[in-house]
Structures are given as C-alpha cells and as structure tokens.
Amino acid sequence: MPHAALDQPSAWVARFLGLVPSGGRILDVAAGGGRHTRLARARGYTATVVDIDVAGLGELRADPDMEILAADLEAGVWPLGERRFAGVIVTNYLHRPLVPLLVAAVADGGALIYETFADGNQAFGKPSNPNFLLKPGELLDAVRGHLTVVAYEHGKIETPRAAVVQRIAAVRAAVGTIPRPSS
Ligand SMILES: C[S@@+](CC[C@H](N)C(=O)[O-])C[C@H]1O[C@@H](n2cnc3c(N)ncnc32)[C@H](O)[C@@H]1O
Numbered sequence: 001m002p003h004a005a006l007d008q009p010s011a012w013v014a015r016f017l018g019l020v021p022s023g024g025r026i027l028d029v030a031a032g033g034g035r036h037t038r039l040a041r042a043r044g045y046t047a048t049v050v051d052i053d054v055a056g057l058g059e060l061r062a063d064p065d066m067e068i069l070a071a072d073l074e075a076g077v078w079p080l081g082e083r084r085f086a087g088v089i090v091t092n093y094l095h096r097p098l099v100p101l102l103v104a105a106v107a108d109g110g111a112l113i114y115e116t117f118a119d120g121n122q123a124f125g126k127p128s129n130p131n132f133l134l135k136p137g138e139l140l141d142a143v144r145g146h147l148t149v150v151a152y153e154h155g156k157i158e159t160p161r162a163a164v165v166q167r168i169a170a171v172r173a174a175v176g177t178i179p180r181p182s183s
Contacts, residue, residue: 111171
C-alpha cells in the first residue's frame with residue numbers, strides 16, 4: 001500500500017497509547033519500520049511486531065524486549081494463536097479477514113488503536129481500491145459488543161498529506177480514560 005511520512009508516529013496513536021496499561025506488551029501489526037513500536041518502547045511498553053518484511057526495523061532488531069515475527073498475515077493463518085496483548089496497534093494496513101482476530105487479541109483491560117485509509121480517499125490518491133478502504137462505521141461495527149469505544153473519527157485530514165482516514169481507540173473495559181490531546 002503506498003504511503004508517505006511514515007517516520008513520525010501517528011498523532012492518533014501517540015494520543016491514545018496511554019489507554020494501554022503501563023508496562024504491558026503491545027502488538028504492532030504490519031509494523032513496517034516500527035515507528036509505533038519505537039514510541040511504545042520509549043513509553044515503557046514491551047512489543048511484539050509482525051510484518052511480512054521485518055528488514056526495516058533497524059535498531060529494534062537488537063532490543064531484547066522485542067519479539068519480531070516475520071509472517072504473511074494474508075496467508076490464512078493467524079501467527080499469534082490465542083495470545084492476548086495489552087495493546088493492539090494497526091496503522092495504514094487493512095486485510096478485512098483479520099479485523100475480528102485483532103479485536104479478539106486485545107486482553108482484558110487492554111486497548112485497540114487502529115487508523116487507516118477510508119472510503120472517500122479515492123479523491124486524494126491511493127489507496128483507492130475498496131479492499132484497502134474502511135467503510136463508514138466499519139471499525140465501530142468491528143468492536144461493537146466486544147470493546148468500549150473511547151474515540152472514533154472518519155474524515156479528511158491534511159497532514160502528512162490530504163487523505164480520508166478512519167480511526168478508533170477502544171478498550172476491553174467498561175470505561176476508558178480519555179487522554180488529553182497533548183498527552
Ligand atoms: C503502509 S505500511 C504501514 C506500516 C506501519 N503500520 C506504519 O503505519 O508505519 C504497510 C505494511 O504492511 C505490511 N504488509 C503488507 N502485506 C502484508 C502481509 N501480507 N503480511 C504482513 N504484513 C504485510 C508491509 O510490509 C508494510 O510494512
């Protein structure tokens with residue numbers, strides 16, 4: 001999937017990472033260069049990274065608190081089995097059959113933070129294939145009955161480039177604490 005400006009963490013992830021219980025393990029799905037794993041490690045979390053290509057993880061590969069899995073997430077076999085994580089982070093990646101598994105991978109008290117391109121992005125470039133674009137309310141539908149929504153947005157953003165995105169932060173708890181925008 002084409003992308004831009006993937007060196008800095010997503011502001012959405014940075015804002016809602018605090019929903020993940022302190023010191024817990026995050027699962028960074030289709031992690032790419034590991035920008036969110038790097039952020040999570042800096043905030044005291046441990047991390048499991050899964051991507052079909054883990055070559056871009058740089059210094060993270062030498063981190064003893066890291067677990068790195070090279071796996072094809074679209075091959076029909078979920079590589080994490082029944083494991084549960086304090087945080088599940090997904091950005092700029094969508095393979096629809098995985099979404100229920102990602103929701104299920106959130107441990108009790110943990111959080112799902114998901115942000116990717118959405119319906120309407122066709123007007124701004126790629127991805128334009130509907131397979132890679134969330135439908136209105138799709139992440140809300142995915143977590144309904146499983147997680148409690150703390151925040152949800154679907155709309156146009158201007159940075160790092162004009163695009164339409166959908167994003168959710170949800171917890172496996174009755175109530176999540178809303179982080180301040182600057183935290
Ligand atoms: C646009 S990048 C997003 C990277 C990261 N989540 C971020 O936002 O910085 C998409 C990532 O999905 C990974 N990916 C694509 N197809 C995959 C597959 N079948 N299995 C596992 N990872 C895959 C790519 O290797 C790439 O790292």
